Amino acid sequence: MTTLFDPDTLREMVLPLLGRPIEEMVPALHGKLRERWGDHIAADPPWMLNNAGGAMGTMCVMHFSITEYLIVFGSPIGTEGHSGRFWADDWFIILDGEQWAYGAGELERQVYRPGDIHHLPRGVARGYRMPDRCWALEYARGIIPAMLPFGVADVATSTLDVRTLAKTLMVAGRSVIGELVRGKI
Numbered sequence: 001m002t003t004l005f006d007p008d009t010l011r012e013m014v015l016p017l018l019g020r021p022i023e024e025m026v027p028a029l030h031g032k033l034r035e036r037w038g039d040h041i042a043a044d045p046p047w048m049l050n051n052a053g054g055a056m057g058t059m060c061v062m063h064f065s066i067t068e069y070l071i072v073f074g075s076p077i078g079t080e081g082h083s084g085r086f087w088a089d090d091w092f093i094i095l096d097g098e099q100w101a102y103g104a105g106e107l108e109r110q111v112y113r114p115g116d117i118h119h120l121p122r123g124v125a126r127g128y129r130m131p132d133r134c135w136a137l138e139y140a141r142g143i144i145p146a147m148l149p150f151g152v153a154d155v156a157t158s159t160l161d162v163r164t165l166a167k168t169l170m171v172a173g174r175s176v177i178g179e180l181v182r183g184k185i
Contacts, residue, residue, distance in 0.1 A: 002185055003068055003141055004040055007091040007117055010070075010139055014093050018114045022096050022135050026060065026072055029095075029137065033062055033070070040184065041070075046171060049164045051154035055081030055128070059138075064175035066185045069144055074135030084150040085125035088142025092118040097134030101126045148172070 013032050017025045033041045041062050050059045056079050063070040074097070083090075083101070092099060092112065099112045103126050112118040120126060122142055140147065155165045179185070 004037055004063070004184070005068060005070060005139055005141070007093065007119070007139055010091075010137060011093050011115070011117055014095060014137055015115055018095070022074075022133075025095055026135075029072070030062065037063075039182065040179070042175065046167070048167050048171070049161065050151070050168070051159050051161070051164075052151045053082035053084055054154070055079040055130075057130075061171050061175065063179075064144070064172050065179035066144055066176060067141065069138075069140050071138050072135060073138045074133070075130055076133045078130045078132045078134065080127070080129035083120055083124075083126045083128050084147065085123060086120075086140070086142060086150070087122055087146050088140045088144060089122050090120040090138065090140045092120075092136040092138050094118070095135040095137060097130060097132060099128060099130050099134050099136065101128045103127075 014029065017028050020028065030041070030045070045060045045062050047058055047060050050057050050073065057073050057075040060072040061069070062072065094112050094114050094116050096114055099118055100109045101112070101118060102109050103124070152165055152168065155161055
């Protein structure tokens, strides 16, 4: 599988930005990502709502292809839900706040703070909570189209937010086509 990103490099890019207000950190991170990966990073990524696994947040899609995605995801008020179980590895590099997680049978929570990486290996599911404001650079690598049903199921089962669904599918579709044109699967 051809990949552009790796979690350790992404974390190295994040570390010098920690401690800044999130409204400064995200544009600075976006600039660093564009400097390193050029047009593989969206020039002007839109923010959109996201409901998945019972959790609600907002996301900014920096990269989306068949084998990888890179987004900023979070909430200024907290959220919690099911992580999903995917044919992809998923890394959350915490930018601000805390994320808590647990797996089946775990009686104590895992706590992730700014600079920490919460790795969700392919095939593993967890419960997670962002108890207050929390933001993460989320990187997934694997069979990304197989993740889409989880990412949009809440629209059909609870929110009925077809406008957000349409925007999500449009952004993902345009990005995949652009990456295919650049020779990236």
